[in-house]
Amino acid sequence: MSESPNAARAKVASQLQVNLISPNHLQENAAKLREIGRTFISDTISVPTPEMYTYAVNATLGDDVYSEPTMLALEAHMAKVSGKEAALFMPSGTMSNQIALRTHLKQPPYTILCDHRAHIYKYEAGGSAFHSGAAVTPVIPANGHHLTLPDVQANAILSDDIHIAPTEVISLENTLNGTIFPQEEIIAISKWAHANDVKMHLDGARIWHVAAETGTSLDELCQPFDTVSLCFSKGLGAPIGSCLVGPAAFIKKARWFRKLFGGGMRQTGILAGAAAYALTHNFPKLAQTHALAQTLEAGLKEIGVRITSGAETCMVFYDPSTVGITYDEIADCASELEEPLVLGGSRLVVHIQTTPEAVQDFLSIVRTLAEEKKAAGFVPSADASASAPTDVYLRRVPKTK
Template sequence: MSTGLQQDKIEAEAQHLLNGSGTAINAWSSPGPSAFDFRSDTITTPTTRMLSAIAATTLADDVFQEDPTTNNFESFISDLTGKDAALFVMSGTMGNQVAIRTHLQGPPHSIVADHRSHILEYEAGGAAVLSGAMTRPIVPGNGRYITLEEIQEKCDLRSDIHGCPTKLISLENTLAGVVMPLDECRRIKDWATANGILVHLDGARLWEVVAAGAGSLRDYCACFDSISLCFSKGLGAPIGSMVVGKREFRERARWIRKMLGGGTRQLGVLTAAARVAVEDQFLGGVLKASHERARKVARVWERYGGQTTNPVETNMVWFDLQAAGISADRFIEEGEKAGLRLRGGRLVVHYQIGEEAVRRVEKLAQAVLQGKELNGSVEHPPKKMKMTTD
């Protein structure tokens, strides 16, 4: 099942498409191989404009809070989100964990969140280790996002010593590419505030929510005590996230960030690139086109009889591999034959994915759903195979 050669081929083809000659070019010349990579929007490659911004950045010490590029960027994000203060962190995980640790002052305490959320499933148990928090997962009844009523049922408001009081609700938007509506966020925040519970948002992809027209960045951010926003996913920066909130929140968050080893010195090399990512991709309005392309990818799949498991509301498409009778491993292999990098049934359409990639998805759909030939080898999908990991 090793496919190293095929991967090399995909990358070489991407380079060829870029400069038209096949001559090796600088890896910074975006999009590069990411043009055919649907595994995640984290694989977006930084651009030459980011490289130029890095070359032109200031190089003062951010632990001393003296770097103008970083300070200006933090003010810029505070303005954009309508929050008092912003703090740059190394990753989305660090942003969430710093925010959680900042809010929670001492056990016993619990956090309520969607059972699929990144903070519960993909942060190495950080909330338990770093904040000593018990987590209370909710399975959304509507299959899309958790509601106020489900949160009310899950929160522990007892002052009984047997309980583990809920001090934080953590939401995620988008989650699986699905938008949590602004009205629901407002209802949750109003109720939480009335009950002395703080609300954090994992807004790694909040940019996508805004690009989908669900509400403004400021309106969404007004619903939360803290928000973490990622620059290195759909916006394409090499590194970095921001946590935003009240001024006192930032003061304590800076302390926690330092404790976790996230206090950095010449941070301008990162913040300069992250600012270009926000300006070019988010403010530049390129995300909407990816949503349109994601819908196109879903239509292509459906044209050949494929089904999807989630609605396409932003940049993620979920192919139902089980219904198609193909395992994730096999689908990935077929994708490689079509010149695509895949990770399973979830296809993430980022701004560096173009029309040629969609044409390849069509070939892939023909191959796995109709048994058509790919790259000379005839591959018929088995009638029924259990889906493996995704």
Template sequence: MKPSIDLRSDTVTQPSTAMRQFMAQAEVGDAVIDIDPTTERLERLTAEMLGKEAAIFMPSGSMTNQIAIRLHCQPGDEFICEENCHVYNYEQAAFAQLSGVVAKTLPGIQGVLSADQFEGTIRPINDHLVRTRLVCLENTHNRGSGKVQPFDTVQQITSWAHENGLTTHLDGARLFNAAVATGISVDKWSAMFDSVSVCFSKGLGAPVGSALAGPAEFIQKAKRARKLFGGGMRQSGIIAAGALFALQNNVERLAEDHEKATKLADAIREIDGLSLDVDPIDTNIVIFSIAPELGTAAQWQQSLAQRGVAVLATAPQKIRLVTHLDVSTSQVEAAIEVIKETSPAMA
């Protein structure tokens, strides 16, 4: 039985009928040798929304993050990040493989760092040492249950970085979730960083793509690096149109996903043997721990799938649920009932 309620990730969303029609009608050109007009429209809108001079469309958020790191650093340089962030954990240490850069990790609380943790982290100028060049933050934080980085804290960290001659990059794969949850616009979040990556294929519901935004000269260099990494696309307007539609139609509705996640969290909080990793929930990600006597996360994942609910086991005793535009409120309510029924079944 294929699960009918898919809570594994917000990347599983399918383009809506309206989005498919918009994509089918997209004006296209060769974006490598010339200009693809739809891709150009997307890049202009993204830059405008983020308050940056320019933006560039790429196939994935991993590519936008890695190109940003490559451009901010040189081989033998070091960047500072939180130990559970996506750039460090889920991108195959591409910064080392592709760009000769190393990472210094700091332990966060639910993915959140404090400004005082950065004191003393910049290496002295010495022929024996790597050079500290960059600070990377992630907002919202995936492994932190979609935690929104506190705005004031981000401001303190990025100010410290700039005052000490470091550059800053934001992995904003779910930045629009942070903006909707806090009411603080994406351009205000973006203004604190030298470069920003945003993803269109998560909560925004586009099938493919991310963008990197920053100063025009930086983005021109990113275009060259994109070609090196194999990210040059020809008639990319077909997929850029999905992202363009998402920006124009699917941002404010992210609040609905946050409400659904809160509903899930409220139910899980009341089930004996289950505990929320982060409480309350900020956005659209719910991670809960399972008491050992109720079985393992892998067992729960299998049991829930057999009952029509797809979830993701992220650790031996942890399950992740992610709400998105393809999961209705009624489906969330149905998933809650299945989770309640599963709990005693695993005992």
């Protein structure tokens, strides 16, 4: 006898059933949170807290492709605080930057000018070529810190010579590797760019840190730019999301591209709620993370480690070869601790969930190794010639015990 429709449906239902929540989820997540507090590879690993979730689940239940009230309120808030006409929530910082560039760049040939370390150039999978057909002029800042107007003027292409692709967008990043771009230099570049009909975009994934460190309003920081991408999911600790801000007509077109790119989302109220919680409760914690990064830098300096990029905000880049140590030796010791530390190469990122104990444990590993090397005859040098690796995505995973 053949199976009844009800029995067949029940069979499909039972095949689809799945329970993904571990019976030990409370302990496992508590352990994960401890690991996050001891992980220096990035601030993207910071996690939503129960308080953030509790707030966010009360958001409205609209469909964002039609119109989601909490999301619309977040977008209106972001437009207001950034001093722009409109805002658009994006699933990621990469999509936010790439849609901004795609919306600016209409008719090739054209070039984007940026710092040679820029995320849009190095870490967005070649997206500007793929999505916008754009060439990129990656510029090395003469001062080693940030681009200046002379750097831009020396590298921008304004000619209508048919052999070359003119510069149509200057894309800056603030912070860049944790460093603060001086606002007066941004203003000078912007004035020159606009006088030459070149658009200004800012990858402001971590602009919050500039505001927190300098007390400058978001509005003032965004003012020199036509468009700005802001991320909620890095220093601010929200689970997902970025926001693109700019002129109303631009954002309307960007919303169209977001749909085309497959980024039209549905019940996003909960994401807007998490972002609002992050703005309200996590932004005020950033000053604390900067202080912790400064403790890290001061401790390393005291041991004799060379700082290749100091703690202007939440990141420190270091070179331990001055005391005879390699990154691998530090990472090996870190992974052998009872509660391991998770480290990348030369980059240390402090975030709102980093614990002061993790910083002290890290410093004590470096101190002990430096003392061992000295005892074994290494002569510490103030200017070791070995240069620090710059690949920020180099990651060491702790050995499993």
